[in-house]
Structures are given as structure tokens and as C-alpha cells.
Amino acid sequence: MxxxxxxxxxxxxxxxxxxxxxxxxxxxxxxxxxxxxxxxxxxxxxxxxxxxxxxxxxxxxxxxxxxxxxAKERINRKLTSISFSDELLQQGYKIDMQVDKIEEIVNENIAEKLEIPPERSIICVRRIRMVNNEPVAYQSSFMDSNMLNLEQAQKICESKSFYKTLAEYNIFPVGATENYSVKAVNDSHIAKLMNLRKGTDTFFVKRTTYGESGKIIEYAETYFNKDWYSVTVEVKI
Structure with a gap:
């Protein structure tokens, strides 16, 4: 039959x-x-x-x-490097970065996360992370202005790398913690830059990066397009 x-x-x-x-x-x-x-x-x-x-x-x-x-092939981060760019380069991806805005702000909530006085100004670097010519993430990095000033931060436009720019000023990250959640992109400007509809759910990552002395050198918030992004965590027993 x-x-x-x-x-x-x-x-x-x-x-x-x-x-x-x-x-x-x-x-x-x-x-x-x-x-x-x-x-x-x-x-x-x-x-x-x-x-x-x-x-x-x-x-x-x-x-x-x-x-x-x-479906597009997803980026699979294995969290083997502090640098998002370095990890993707190791996997053979073509990467780029487009700076959206670099500004000096005062924000009590962010200051608390950086563990600095609430009145101190903060350098904010907002950028689009590109992979294979596609926008996959919108990232906002915040730093104490006493550690990196606005003029120094502008060099990111030339280096196309946040951490390479920090290295020029002898700022070296040695570790980081990341918190993952799902969050909708409700900012129409960010949604447009990511080629997403406003209100689309994304992976939202809060990241705190530490220097050798244990001092916080960066707090970052990133929207990752969930259709492009996945994470693999290896657990050893």
C-alpha cells in the first residue's frame, strides 16, 4: 500500500x-x-x-x-568575550557601527547605576550595531564624565569601537554582568533605526562593566532584534 x-x-x-x-x-x-x-x-x-x-x-x-x-540567520553569542564586536568577528561576521548621538547628560538613575554622585554629568554614546550590513542592535553606553569627557568620546566616530576608544585612555574592562529581559521598542526613533515597527518586542540587555579595580566603568542598555539574536550559555558540572 x-x-x-x-x-x-x-x-x-x-x-x-x-x-x-x-x-x-x-x-x-x-x-x-x-x-x-x-x-x-x-x-x-x-x-x-x-x-x-x-x-x-x-x-x-x-x-x-x-x-x-x-528567517535570517541568527547571531549566536556564546558570551566568550566582553566585546560584542570581537566575538562576532571571531565567528566571521562583517560588523560596523553607526553613531546616533554622543552627548553629556545628567541623570540620577544612571548615576546610581554608575555609583557616582547624582549631580555629576554622564557621557552617553548611542549607536546602531550593524552585522552583515543589517541593523541588529541599538546600544546606549553611559560613563562617568570624570573618566571619559565629551571630546574624548567623539573619537568613537573614527575608531568605530567603544572599547578601542577607551583603551586609548588606558581604560580596560575586565568583566561584566548582563541582565536579559524582553522589552518593546516604544521609541519611534530607535524603532526606525532598527528597521522595526514601534512596539516590537526585543531582547533588552542591561550591562554593567567593571575595570581592574572593581570600579564600574560603563553601564549600557541595548535593544537586540530578537529575529537576529540568540545566546548560548555553557554550564559545566
């Missing part, structure tokens, strides 16, 4: 083969539900079953009101 492959599985297999062959590339829009219904002579339920499986297996990503697209 001949075994008939379920139609949803046939749809699923055909899309996977198209992705693996390069016919469908990351970011490409796949045929709509109505097109696939006619092509395979199936119901909406069958097409949705195939789409749901492919989304759960990270082959596709659905954007409400827009369509279904081939």
Missing part, C-alpha cells in the same frame, strides 16, 4: 528545499496562504500547519499584516 505524504508536510518540505537550494533567501517573502491553497489544492488549515511548523523550526518568520518571510 502506497503511503501518501500529508499535504502540509509536502508544503513544508518544498519550502525547506527552496531555502536550502538558495531559491529562497533570508528576508524573501514566501507565497501567501491563498497562493499555496490554490497551488496544492488544500485548505487554509493545512497551509497554516505548514507555516506554524516552519516558524517554530526557525525557517520562517511571520509579520502580522505583512506576510511570511524566510
Amino acid at each position: 502506497e503511503y501518501k505524504v500529508p499535504k502540509y508536510l509536502q508544503i513544508k518540505t518544498d519550502i525547506i528545499n527552496a531555502i536550502k537550494s538558495g531559491e529562497l533567501k533570508p528576508g524573501d517573502k514566501v507565497d501567501s496562504e491563498s497562493v499555496l491553497k490554490k497551488k496544492y489544492n488544500v485548505s487554509s488549515i493545512t497551509v497554516r500547519k505548514a507555516f506554524n511548523d516552519l516558524i517554530n523550526e526557525n525557517y520562517l518568520i511571520g509579520v502580522q499584516g505583512v506576510g511570511t518571510f524566510v
